[in-house]
Amino acid sequence: QVNLLQSGAALVKPGASVKLSCKASGYTFTDYYIHWVKQSHGKSLEWIGYINPNSGYTNYNEKFKSKATLTVDKSTNTAYMELSRLTSEDSATYYCTIRYYFDYWGQGVMVTVSS
């Protein structure tokens, strides 16, 4: 069965960067784009962007173009999202999800930005 296993919670200092991972199993890794979604405290969801694992092509929400960098490692079926120059506004839960209508989701990872 499809499983997206995300890395554990992160506590990071303002101005630093963090790299989140999403390890896929149960399907052919290159078959589906991998999307990332941000959920801020209080529930609103924002689409960050997606990566084509086959080609490495990325497409970002304009709002996150200078914040997020999406990559993949096909040898380990793992997708990554690096968030840079972190501020308190980046404190949120981040999800990876696949397929056009986001059929499958990772369990989410909470990122807390605090000194």
Next chain:
Amino acid sequence: DIQMTQSPASLSASLGETISIECRASEDIYSNLAWYQQKSGKSPQLLIYAANRLQDGVPSRFSGSGSGTQYSLKISGMQPEDEGDYFCLQGSKFMYTFGAGTKLELK
């Protein structure tokens, strides 16, 4: 960018009651719309895709309808397990936008 306006923000329903949640897009999204349920502390779960197609395993009391810029999710007969947050998502041209969400509670 396409904006999604979801209403109501919150809703309280009695057991067995039929409820509807609406999403309006700022432009035609050609039925590229999905609905999700999210329970506290969990990941969202896909209920409806392509505006009116029921995801495998989702109870038939959930249904979706709409076209153009107007879409709705209907729950025909509220159950206790239906409590949670509901979101719409538009995915036109591989650019995605979520609605702000609806909190559904059992009265």
